[in-house]
Amino acid sequence: MVSIFDIIGPVMVGPSSSHTAGATKLGNIARRVCTDKIRIVDFYLHGSFAETFRGHGTDRALLGGVLGMNAADERIRDSFKYARESGIEVAFHTADLGDVHPNTVKIVMSCADGSAGELTGASIGGGEVRVSSINNTHIEFSGQYPTIITVHRDKPGIVARVSSIFANHSVNIAFLKVFRQSRGSEASMVIETDQEVTRSMLDEIASVPEIVKIMFVDV
Amino acid sequence: MYQFSRARELLEICDKRNLKLPDAVILSEQEEWGRSRDEIWNEMDSRLGIMENSVEKGLEPDLKSIGGLIGGNAAKLNSYLQHGSLGGKIINQAVAYALAVTEYNACMGKIVAAPTAGSSGILPGILIALKEEKEYSREQVINAMFVAAGIGKIIASNATLSGAAGGCQAECGAASAMAAASAAYLGGGNTSVCMEAAAIALKGLLGLVCDPVAGLVEVPCSKRNATSTANAIICADMALAGINSFIPFDEVVDAMFRIGNMMSSDLRETARGGCAVTPTALAFTKTIR
Numbered sequence: 299m300v301s302i303f304d305i306i307g308p309v310m311v312g313p314s315s316s317h318t319a320g321a322t323k324l325g326n327i328a329r330r331v332c333t334d335k336i337r338i339v340d341f342y343l344h345g346s347f348a349e350t351f352r353g354h355g356t357d358r359a360l361l362g363g364v365l366g367m368n369a370a371d372e373r374i375r376d377s378f379k380y381a382r383e384s385g386i387e388v389a390f391h392t393a394d395l396g397d398v399h400p401n402t403v404k405i406v407m408s409c410a411d412g413s414a415g416e417l418t419g420a421s422i423g424g425g426e427v428r429v430s431s432i433n434n435t436h437i438e439f440s441g442q443y444p445t446i447i448t449v450h451r452d453k454p455g456i457v458a459r460v461s462s463i464f465a466n467h468s469v470n471i472a473f474l475k476v477f478r479q480s481r482g483s484e485a486s487m488v489i490e491t492d493q494e495v496t497r498s499m500l501d502e503i504a505s506v507p508e509i510v511k512i513m514f515v516d517v
Numbered sequence: 518m519y520q521f522s523r524a525r526e527l528l529e530i531c532d533k534r535n536l537k538l539p540d541a542v543i544l545s546e547q548e549e550w551g552r553s554r555d556e557i558w559n560e561m562d563s564r565l566g567i568m569e570n571s572v573e574k575g576l577e578p579d580l581k582s583i584g585g586l587i588g589g590n591a592a593k594l595n596s597y598l599q600h601g602s603l604g605g606k607i608i609n610q611a612v613a614y615a616l617a618v619t620e621y622n623a624c625m626g627k628i629v630a631a632p633t634a635g636s637s638g639i640l641p642g643i644l645i646a647l648k649e650e651k652e653y654s655r656e657q658v659i660n661a662m663f664v665a666a667g668i669g670k671i672i673a674s675n676a677t678l679s680g681a682a683g684g685c686q687a688e689c690g691a692a693s694a695m696a697a698a699s700a701a702y703l704g705g706g707n708t709s710v711c712m713e714a715a716a717i718a719l720k721g722l723l724g725l726v727c728d729p730v731a732g733l734v735e736v737p738c739s740k741r742n743a744t745s746t747a748n749a750i751i752c753a754d755m756a757l758a759g760i761n762s763f764i765p766f767d768e769v770v771d772a773m774f775r776i777g778n779m780m781s782s783d784l785r786e787t788a789r790g791g792c793a794v795t796p797t798a799l800a801f802t803k804t805i806r
Binding site: 299300301302303305306307309310311312313318319346349352353354355370372374375423424 | 520549561621625628630634637669674681695805
């Protein structure tokens with residue numbers, strides 16, 4: 299059911315829900331892949347993003363998102379200035395990312411602790427997005443719900459173990475997807491919830507022995 | 518109990534329960550999302566505030582859009598209309614405000630998508646011009662926003678509000694229908710008069726294609742917001758005069774959806790047809806790529 303505030307709304311920085319608001323959201327999700335302060339960020343723009351990014355402010359929006367801004371933040375216009383002030387190196391590239399949605403971007407980040415992060419996603423219209431890869435592993439989610447992404451060792455019982463934590467906290471799982479590269483190696487769960495997720499719940503999930511790391515997205 | 522997806526259902530709810538149109542829309546939102554009337558009212562009030570701010574900021578004469586094609590047109594019309602105009606004060610004031618919001622949008626200003634960013638000028642243009650010129654209260658204007666929201670919800674439920682899916686008729690057409698209904702409400706029209714205004718307004722823009730120059734939300738979008746604003750006022754006046762659409766609003770919405778499906782994808786936001794492939798547009802496109 300559509301809310302009247304999706305009709306008279308969303309409130310956003312223009313000019314385009316797909317090229318500006320959605321781009322901000324992708325940047326904002328991407329920054330959560332990093333475990334430390336971002337030092338260098340490279341954006342690889344595909345298709346319509348590559349062709350019209352300057353005129354839509356897609357570059358400022360993506361960068362604003364990486365800096366933690368949301369789609370209604372008027373500082374997006376000056377995000378390059380804020381990046382400079384924070385000492386973040388920024389580069390935009392046009393790229394052919396293959397047979398993907400026309401508004402796709404690949405975001406590659408280097409962090410202060412020496413680690414790297416990657417996120418690929420598309421802005422699919424109306425400010426909505428679809429993430430298709432994190433750290434070069436195929437994964438899928440929309441960011442419409444509070445979302446937990448795990449990296450864990452692919453062993454029997456892990457899904458039950460983690461989902462029981464949700465049950466204990468009375469948090470309903472709206473969608474649950476499991477991804478892996480190969481049997482017995484590292485795998486990922488994407489868990490989208492109907493209720494807010496608390497810090498203590500995240501800590502509990504992170505303390506499950508098979509869990510290598512978790513990431514939380516709430517935009 | 519208060520849920521509707523069709524105009525005839527909304528009319529029936531208003532009729533059976535003796536409700537005013539905005540109250541029926543608020544009740545459906547309360548019921549669906551479990552929010553209080555106050556909470557919903559205050560959120561709409563705050564969105565009106567953002568609309569007012571975007572009109573004010575968009576009237577500044579030295580605005581320049583990031584694509585470089587628009588900015589300053591709202592200021593031009595606003596200063597011209599102070600010394601008389603052919604079309605009259607209210608229409609031109611509403612159009613100037615609609616231009617202002619779209620130009621501010623193109624400068625990466627904060628706007629309320631209503632229903633989309635590309636068609637964000639029409640509803641605030643009309644509401645704020647009518648509020649000033651006819652001295653409607655803030656409360657009346659917020660009620661009119663709920664009327665517009667109800668109309669938009671019907672279109673979203675049965676057709677589309679996306680230019681990429683249905684062309685500009687789904688964006689500026691929908692916004693014009695929403696604005697026409699809200700203007701008819703402010704003008705004292707009852708629920709069916711509001712629906713007639715929406716039907717006539719959307720009918721007038723059926724078939725409108727989405728052909729943005731260089732893919733930017735600038736040309737022809739900004740001025741199409743302007744003409745769609747004038748369309749909305751004229752249609753509200755017709756409905757208030759007692760003129761019927763003949764085709765009911767629900768059927769016009771269905772027709773809009775079918776037309777969108779028949780439209781070549783070249784004419785649905787891809788910048789491969791219409792204004793976007795004129796020699797002038799192509800020459801400009803080359804300069805920014």
